[in-house]
Amino acid sequence: MRARRVDPVDHLVRDGESVALVGRRVVRLSPLATALLAACTGWQDAPTLAARLEDRFGAPPAGSSLAATEAALRDLRDEGLVELG
C-alpha cells in the first residue's frame, strides 16, 4: 500500500493534534493521524510511513506497526484526506 495526501480546505494544527476541513465537514485528527498525514507528502510506501510512526510513537500495543499504519491510512482515506495506491 502507498498513500498520498489530499489537501483539505484547511488544516489547523495545535500541539501536535489537528482538525481538517474536508468540504464542509470537520475531521478531528489524533497526534498519530496528524503525523501520518504530514508524512504523506507525495506518494509514500506504507512500510516507510510505519517506520516513521514507530520511531515517534513507539510500537502499537497489539499487532504490527505496518498493520496499524495501513488501518490508519484507510481511515484517512475514508475521511477524504489521503488517496491510496
Add this chain to the structure above:
Amino acid sequence: MSSNVRIGTEGLPYGAIVTIRATRPTLGTVVRALGVHVAVRVTGAHAKEALDRLHAAWSMCLVPDDDRRCRGDDRRCPDEDLAVGTVELDADDLTGLDDRLQVLTQQVTLEAIRAQSGRLVMLHACAVADPGSGRTAAFVGPSGTGKTTLARVLGRGQAYITDETLAVREDLRVVAYPKPLSLRRSPASPWKDETSPAALGLLPPPATPRLAALVVLDRRDEHDADPRAVRLATLDAVTALVPESSYLPELERPLHRLGELCESLGGAYRVTYRDAEDLRPWVEGLLAGEG
C-alpha cells in the same frame, strides 16, 4: 401574485393576444442585515398594514430614507441596485401574514449571509452587548437550543445584537443584526412570531460592538445545578463551531480564522445550563470584563 388577463381583440390578426397586467398596491422598504441592505417589496391589497407590521418588527434594522435611493415614483419601491437582493411579501390577505413574516425573516437572513460569504465569520448564535462599552458575548448553538430565549432573557437592560446569526470581522468587531426575535408560538409549534426587540425591552446595538466572549451552548433539561462553564482548547472549540457556521469554506484559511478568533478571546467557553435566567450573573460578568 400579479393578475394577468389574456384577451383576444378585434382588429388584430387572428390569435393575437394582449396581456394586461393589473396593477396591485406595492410598497417597499429596505432593511440592514449583517451589514448589507436587503430590499423588501410588499404587494397586495393589505400592503400598507403589512408594511406597518414589518416596520414595527424590524425597527432596529430599517434603513433610513436618506440612505436609500428610492425611485420616487408612486409605488415607493426601493432602489434594488443598492440592495444585495429583494424579497417579496404577499399581502393580498392578512390571514397567514404572521407565517409569511417568519418566512420573510428567513429569506432576508439568507440573502445577507450569502452576500457576506467569504468575508465574515458567521455563526448560528445569539449575542448581547454592554450598551456602553460594546463588549459583546455570543452564544453558539443549533436551532432549537433556545438562542432566542437567551437573547430575550440576557438582553434585558443590555444591547441586542442578534438572536440568530453572529457576524465577526477579523479585528473582532461584530456586525450587528438586530432582527425581530422569532418567538415560538407554542413549545411544539414550528411557527414563530416575529417580535420587535424594542417591544421586549432590548436596547439597540452600540456603535461599535466588539466580541469579548464566545460561548458554546450545552442546554440540558436534566441539569439541575448552577451553570458550569469551562474553557475549551482551541481544537475543541473549532470542532464545536464548524457545524454552526455559515459559508465557512468560502473564507480564506477558515479553520485558522476560527482558531485565531477563539485564541484572541483567551479561548471559547462551553456552558452547561438549564434555564436562561441562570446564566444572567455569569453573562453580566462577561460583559463587564470579569470573564
